[in-house]
Amino acid sequence: MAVDGKDTQKPHVAVLSSPGMGHVTPLLELAKRLVVDLGFQVSFLAITTDAPPAQLQLLNNNPTLPSDLHVIHLPHVDMSSNDSIAIRILQIVRESLRLLPSVLTNLNSHKPPPKALIVDPFCAEALETASDHSIPTYLFLTASASFLALTIYFPTLHAEVKGDYGKIKERVFLPGCMPLWVDDLLPDVLVPEVLPLCNRFPLVKGIFVNTWEELEPVPLCAFKNHPFFVNLPMPTVHPIGPLTKDKEVDVESELLTWLDKQPCDSVVYLSFGSGGTLSAEQMVELAHGLELSGKRFLWVARPPGADGASGSFFEVGGDVSLTASYLPDGFLERTRGAGLVTATWAPQVAVLSHPSVCGFVTHCGWNSVMESVVHGVEMVAWPLYAEQKMNARALVEMGVAVRPEAGEEGVVGRAEVERVVRLVVEGEEGKEMRGRVRKMQQSAVEALGGGGSSGGCLSRLGKEWRDGSTG
Incomplete structure (x- = not known):
């Protein structure tokens, strides 16, 4: 199968990002890797409501995007909110995802239909819609493996303190990981509004993390070996980083x-x-x-x-x-x-x-x-x-x-x-x-190289998608 040029028989993956450069940038880099390195075609679904100008500039008429990466903008929805960033994003995503069923129906009519839908955490509500369309879903956490460990542990922590985070004494002890200082987590991270997202994590087929084995060995090892994580209905964690923007070329600055x-x-x-x-x-x-x-x-x-x-x-x-x-x-x-x-x-x-x-x-x-x-x-x-x-x-x-x-x-x-x-x-x-x-x-x-931990991880998953396995 040819990798250059358009080929309707290339395996197809859809990627869904919430608004904001911190979310769009790494998901777009993953999409580019799937196209350029693995020979996939990618439909990149972008939420336009409240998208910052830099996001629109990155996705619209960008000559550096490969030809098999197709940006699809979800229609604008009316929003008014004075809440925090996290809550505001959740509200925008929730309203925008009402339009997702028709988009996925259209993608499923293509040949071939998507092998997978990759979403960022704010878009976890898309899991049910993707399941209705028989599309396996993967999560891409645009943060560290340590943050992923906290996110997975959060429902347990929330239940232990009955939602009163003031009961936590100085540090949060994550299973098999380095403890986290509660002063680093309040008031922005321990937010009860994200609990529904955390509870959806076990529903995905796998979790991508923008890190690599040598950078964060402790939490990545805990996911594989600690009884707390092993005994959860937890999907496989795939460290595929570091995914970063390419160096800007021909920039007159x-x-x-x-x-x-x-x-x-x-x-x-x-x-x-x-x-x-x-x-x-x-x-x-x-x-x-x-x-x-x-x-x-x-x-x-x-x-x-x-x-x-x-x-x-x-x-x-x-x-x-x-x-x-x-x-x-x-x-x-x-x-x-x-x-x-x-x-x-x-x-x-x-x-x-x-x-x-x-x-x-x-x-x-x-x-x-x-x-x-x-x-x-x-x-x-x-x-x-x-x-x-x-x-x-x-x-x-x-x-x-x-x-x-x-x-x-x-x-x-x-x-x-x-x-x-x-x-x-x-x-x-x-x-x-x-x-x-x-x-x-x-x-x-070394991690991103052909024999490296991250490069090998993404290649193996790409092969599973090509072969029809989504486990």
Whole structure:
């Protein structure tokens, strides 16, 4: 069977993503792998309601998408919500999935019909619809294996404390895994509204995780061997990562031109993800700290958020002009040459892979963590929301990140910013972190290779789909 060009007899897989770049990006990378590496055709089902501009730009008329990857937009639904991001996404998905039966009916009429439907956790309500259409369903968790362990354990934990998470004493002890600190999980992670999703996990045929054996051996081993997980009606876990965006090519960017002029391993890159924003006070302290450090920096400095740390989640990629109004007086002039500030967007993979970049101040979203490790860049862990505090602690314990200490009001002061920036660029601890993260980088390359753990895992599953087995 030919792999090049369109072939209606190529095995067919459907992928369903909830809105938001943190969900769409890794699912799209998986879809591209299925097409390019395994010779599948993929129908990528995208929810358009409240989709940020960056998502639409990624999926619409993108010349880098392979010809056998077909994007299908689910129609817009009317929504109005002032709830948290997680609850708002759940509401959007629930309304959008009312339109899924007709979409799957149409896909089933194609030759061949889908061998599988792959969904992210927010779309778990699609499982029943897929079952009605005799399509086996797989879950792709766009977070860590440790987070998957917590998610699977969550119904048990919820029952033990009867929904009162204040009863948990300092740490959550996951079976066979490292304990998690409850301060890292409240108020964003232990949310009772996600229980219906957690309870659906055993209904899927398998769970994909964007990680690899060498990065998270403890939870991955627990899934296979610990009695708690073994005795559950739990699907097989498939570590297939790291799945990250390809390096942006042919990007005309003043940011990259500026980086080309900087010495090797001299620049700290700061970005707080597709939806992260800082308070006005924190923006000022961060700017002063960068200036005090005297080090080179590239900063994606979105305007301060009035709606909390995740305030720009649904607006990322929109037009924003850089103004000095939310930065200290004279900051841009005083740091001109040593620093570069943008308010909207940076080609993050191209930046992290640039030889002048030696550190990444990151919100610790899992996609950004994967990109940093894949390109061998140590991190300053600055979590904002969701499971990012949990990720930040893990990165510090792995020895590939340093975490600044906030003051009593939750603001990281300028002196602390100066300390961690200097540590990353010139400190001995920074050099040690760089060595560790570059060892992880090598293990990531090996995992994705033909004989690697992740590459082999995805290939075996692709063969099962081709042969008609969906176990």
